[in-house]
Amino acid sequence: MHKLWMATYKEFLLLKRDFGGLIILFLMPLVLVITVTIIQESTVQHLFTSKIPVLLIDNDSNELSHSIISNLKQNNSFEVVSEIDGRSISEKEANDLVLKGKYKLAIVIPEGLTENLNAKVSQNVAKILNEFDINEDPVLVEKDISIQQIKLYFDPTLQISFRNAIKNGIDNMVSKIETQSIYQVFEEELEIENNAFENSEFISFLEINPQKNNIEIKPNSVQHNVPAWTLFAIFFIIVPLSINIVKEKSQGTFVRLKTNPISYTTILGGKVVIYLLVCLIQFTLMLLVGLYLFPYLGLPDFEINGSYLLLFLVAIFSGLSAISIGILIGTIAETQEQSAPFGATLVVILAAIGGVWVPVFAMPKIMQLFAKISPMNWGLNCFYDVIIRNESFIDIVPEISLLALFFIILLSLAIYYDKVKNTV
Amino acid sequence: MNEVLIDIKQLAKRYKDSDFFAVQPLDLSISKKEIFGLLGPNGAGKTTLISMLCGLLKPTSGIFEIDQLNFKNNKKQIQYLIGVVPQEYALYPTLTAFENLMYFGSMYGIKKKDLKIEIDRSLKELGLSKFSNKKIKTFSGGMKRRVNLIAGILHQPKVLFLDEPTVGVDVQSKNVIIQHLKQLNDSGTTIVYTSHHMIEAQDLCTDVAIIDNGKIIAHNTPQELIRSFDNTTNLENVYLSLTGGELRDYA
Numbered sequence: 001m002h003k004l005w006m007a008t009y010k011e012f013l014l015l016k017r018d019f020g021g022l023i024i025l026f027l028m029p030l031v032l033v034i035t036v037t038i039i040q041e042s043t044v045q046h047l048f049t050s051k052i053p054v055l056l057i058d059n060d061s062n063e064l065s066h067s068i069i070s071n072l073k074q075n076n077s078f079e080v081v082s083e084i085d086g087r088s089i090s091e092k093e094a095n096d097l098v099l100k101g102k103y104k105l106a107i108v109i110p111e112g113l114t115e116n117l118n119a120k121v122s123q124n125v126a127k128i129l130n131e132f133d134i135n136e137d138p139v140l141v142e143k144d145i146s147i148q149q150i151k152l153y154f155d156p157t158l159q160i161s162f163r164n165a166i167k168n169g170i171d172n173m174v175s176k177i178e179t180q181s182i183y184q185v186f187e188e189e190l191e192i193e194n195n196a197f198e199n200s201e202f203i204s205f206l207e208i209n210p211q212k213n214n215i216e217i218k219p220n221s222v223q224h225n226v227p228a229w230t231l232f233a234i235f236f237i238i239v240p241l242s243i244n245i246v247k248e249k250s251q252g253t254f255v256r257l258k259t260n261p262i263s264y265t266t267i268l269g270g271k272v273v274i275y276l277l278v279c280l281i282q283f284t285l286m287l288l289v290g291l292y293l294f295p296y297l298g299l300p301d302f303e304i305n306g307s308y309l310l311l312f313l314v315a316i317f318s319g320l321s322a323i324s325i326g327i328l329i330g331t332i333a334e335t336q337e338q339s340a341p342f343g344a345t346l347v348v349i350l351a352a353i354g355g356v357w358v359p360v361f362a363m364p365k366i367m368q369l370f371a372k373i374s375p376m377n378w379g380l381n382c383f384y385d386v387i388i389r390n391e392s393f394i395d396i397v398p399e400i401s402l403l404a405l406f407f408i409i410l411l412s413l414a415i416y417y418d419k420v421k422n423t424v
Numbered sequence: 425m426n427e428v429l430i431d432i433k434q435l436a437k438r439y440k441d442s443d444f445f446a447v448q449p450l451d452l453s454i455s456k457k458e459i460f461g462l463l464g465p466n467g468a469g470k471t472t473l474i475s476m477l478c479g480l481l482k483p484t485s486g487i488f489e490i491d492q493l494n495f496k497n498n499k500k501q502i503q504y505l506i507g508v509v510p511q512e513y514a515l516y517p518t519l520t521a522f523e524n525l526m527y528f529g530s531m532y533g534i535k536k537k538d539l540k541i542e543i544d545r546s547l548k549e550l551g552l553s554k555f556s557n558k559k560i561k562t563f564s565g566g567m568k569r570r571v572n573l574i575a576g577i578l579h580q581p582k583v584l585f586l587d588e589p590t591v592g593v594d595v596q597s598k599n600v601i602i603q604h605l606k607q608l609n610d611s612g613t614t615i616v617y618t619s620h621h622m623i624e625a626q627d628l629c630t631d632v633a634i635i636d637n638g639k640i641i642a643h644n645t646p647q648e649l650i651r652s653f654d655n656t657t658n659l660e661n662v663y664l665s666l667t668g669g670e671l672r673d674y675a
Contacts, residue, residue, distance in 0.1 A: 017518035251513075256508065256514035262531045
């Protein structure tokens with residue numbers, strides 16, 4: 001026990017003396033969680049509050065195109081630009097401007113859109129009325145009207161998801177206009193009063209947040225971001241810890257320790273205690289930032305629906321699994337050049353498959369399988385269970401057990417590797 | 425006849441992916457209270473042999489016993505019996521000399537109070553008392569070597585292994601280290617050390633073995649070795665006669 005205490009105290013002194021390293025260990029995760037949360041929150045806000053300038057080329061200049069323009073102008077997401085320097089824009093110019101990224105989107109309304117749509121709608125309505133023998137002037141000859149295309153030019157750098165969202169928005173708007181036209185023709189043909197058909201949407205959406213113990217579970221971006229990036233930062237302990245072990249080998253202290261009556265398990269024990277403490281301090285600082293600093297930065301409140309004790313329990317087991325990875329890498333690696341880049345890249349990969357950036361359900365099937373064996377995913381789910389779902393200890397036991405098992409297996413592997421390599 | 429402390433039988437080492445034996449099967453006995461010098465050019469096999477005896481390297485074949493104990497069955501007991509002073513400064517640069525010594529000393533289960541007394545005494549004897557609370561990274565090479573030595577002897581080992589303990593230090597530091605080794609030997613510690621310094625070995629050792637290409641090519645007291653060569657008055661000439669004058673660069 002005394003040896004473990006001395007090994008722990010030595011690790012404490014080594015960390016304490018490395019002031020620059022300490023600053024990086026505690027400050028950088030805070031910078032990370034603040035930066036990422038602000039960026040993600042402001043991106044969402046930006047999408048709702050700012051307007052995207054859209055180039056519009058109206059080759060129709062008729063009722064329908066005017067309706068589209070009017071709808072676009074009323075929509076909070078777009079700012080319609082139909083002239084540059086007082087002159088209208090050609091399709092070629094629009095193509096070039098969007099290609100260069102000066103505009104994110106250009107809409108080209110085809111010539112005769114109103115005329116063709118009206119003709120098509122009238123033809124369809126007349127056909128229906130004929131079926132019911134209501135039409136006094138039956139249409140005998142069906143005119144061939146080609147499908148009308150509204151062209152959309154997108155900045156090639158625009159993300160697919162963003163592009164799809166815009167496309168869906170415009171599609172929705174055009175559908176509404178099309179429906180209105182059908183209603184209008186029916187009204188005209190049946191000679192009934194204007195607006196006899198109710199045009200308003202019949203089906204709407206009502207978002208209901210699930211409740212637990214009569215408390216509404218309403219997640220916000222901060223509740224998603226803080227645990228995800230906190231976990232990401234906790235796992236970065238892999239890098240300094242693996243470097244610490246490799247350094248012991250390169251500076252010769254490990255050679256001396258191997259001749260001393262101390263087991264590798266005890267040496268590692270000291271490291272586990274100190275680096276777990278570092279993880280918990282990191283976690284506490286990030287929790288405090290979420291709770292007390294974020295509201296001052298105009299970010300949503302970081303509400304923790306579950307128990308703080310459970311939250312720390314999750315942090316402990318997540319920290320232990322991160323530490324076990326650092327120990328295994330440090331034990332196997334022979335140089336810092338091997339351990340540092342490998343450790344850093346591994347953390348990013350673990351974060352990616354763990355669902356820090358993209359939700360696991362949105363990943364390809366194969367990646368979802370990897371996510372199931374990722375300690376970062378277990379930790380993240382556990383955090384969400386406590387922070388958002390207000391789950392109890394029993395509910396998080398399976399994930400906590402997996403994290404504990406992961407720690408034991410990797411630590412045992414490191415000890416076994418050292419034993420095989422150094423047994424005399 | 426002196427009592428044998430280290431008994432080596434057919435001990436050999438061939439590194440992985442190497443066609444040659446770094447240490448060819450050798451027999452050697454080192455008696456209690458000896459200062460045994462293992463001399464040889466670079467790459468001769470000195471460090472490999474001493475590393476096997478310290479338990480740092482697994483022998484390819486052969487056996488050895490220290491105080492009638494072998495590493496396979498009595499690793500812990502042997503670790504308490506031996507002290508090791510590696511060639512590199514095996515110290516934490518950002519810890520003070522005292523903190524380093526407290527850490528390494530505590531690994532032998534020495535009581536905190538006794539350990540402090542032992543550290544203070546050793547630091548004083550090696551002229552480092554006033555630097556006790558200075559960080560190792562601020563120390564000169566000679567000072568580091570002396571702390572390195574203290575770290576290996578705090579538990580008062582029965583046998584002390586030193587791998588080139590005076591390499592790269594000034595004459596003053598070297599003198600202090602050598603005098604301290606003599607004192608330790610006088611108090612009953614058996615010393616096994618490797619060196620390139622023939623004059624130092626001639627002065628210090630009670631017994632020397634010259635090793636080359638992994639083989640012991642001469643083994644006797646320094647005086648006997650010198651006597652066995654004509655027109656020679658020092659160990660360096662004996663050494664050169666046995667190992668040749670050509671360079672021993674290796675990679």
